[in-house]
Amino acid sequence: MLRNWWKFLGVLLLAYSIYAGLATPLAPGIISAKSSATYTSDSTFTVTVFGYNTRFQTEQSGLHAWLMNNDKPVCAIRVEVIDETHAVLHFPPVAPIKDPLFTLKMHSTGDGLLVMENAIWTADTVTAGLTQVCQPKVASEDQNYHAYPFRYILYESIRNLFLHVPMWFAMIALLSWSLYNNFRYLRGFNINYDHRAHESVKVALVFGMLGLITGSIWARSTWGAWWVDDTKLNGTAITMLSYLAYLVLRNSIEDEQKRARVSSIYSIFAYVMMLVLIGLLPRLNDSLHPGNGGNPAFSNYDLDNTMRPVFYAAVLGWIIIGIWISGIRYRMRKLKEAHT
Secondary structure: OHHHHHHHHHHHHHHHHHHHHHHOOEOOEEEEEEEOOOOOOOOOEEEEEEEEOOOOOOOHHHOEEEEEEOOEEEEOOEEEEOOOOEEEEEEOOOOOOOOOEEEEEEEEOOOEEEEEEEEEEOOOOOOOOOOOOOOOOOOOOOOOOOOEOOOOOOHHHHHHHHOHHHHHHHHHHHHHHHHHHHHHHHHHOOHHHHHHHHHHHHHHHHHHHHHHHHHHHHHHHHOOOOOOOOHHHHHHHHHHHHHHHHHHHHHOOOOHHHHHHHHHHHHHHHHHHHHHHHHHHHHHOOOOOOOOOOOOOHHHHOOOOOOHHHHHHHHHHHHHHHHHHHHHHHHHHHHHHHOO
């Protein structure tokens, strides 16, 4: 029982990450804002707001809204609440100081500070300056309850971070374990190490496929396509094909020791190619993935203290489960060989 503590740990970590990943709500935010005026300096105008997980009606008495242009605020004359997620904001005439884009901010005690960058646009070509400058009433910018961060475009799909990314971590961990066993085989030609490496690669490919599937679903939700011409996506596909070729290569060689030597050497080159394709090249070229090609990484943009423990638990849990499955497959192989 004590020898299997790490297996129980893996199950507990996965159970925690799945429950916390699904049960924790998303923080409130602004999905859309539509202005009633093309020229905002002519007369008063309204901005119709559609919120997500907001409590406009509940927080109506303390709900404030303002537009920002060149770091100068213009407060709404009146906030008309329709329901918990819809509100109409009435603003005085205003011309931009510099850029024709206004950032919308809303605040209440319950929802905290809600921000939508470049929410509305004005056709005013003459920058006359703000007609009314106010001092927004902001007691605290934080939400008063436990929630995941609201991110434009991502929305609820941000929860896929607990599935998609850990799948890749598990795949890389299993391929690293396979590489280690390949080196152990080449050092003493113990065929058992080759078998461990082989089973690790097969389980890693399953995790890789799951990573591609969850990534494709995420891409469809955020980028509007199941697959895009992205450096990291293409590099991942090539990596998967290179390890599928590893399996084909093994099946093409009948002699067991020769098969083990050739596949061990091949796996070393495949592993190095994987590091280049999914680790190095996306950082040097344009890539839509966070942390690559100039895009902010999740650790700086989305992975806040609310998500971080769940994410780390998911990564460690899936790695443990992957190693566990690989070990089961190896023992099954040894039992099969013993009875043939």
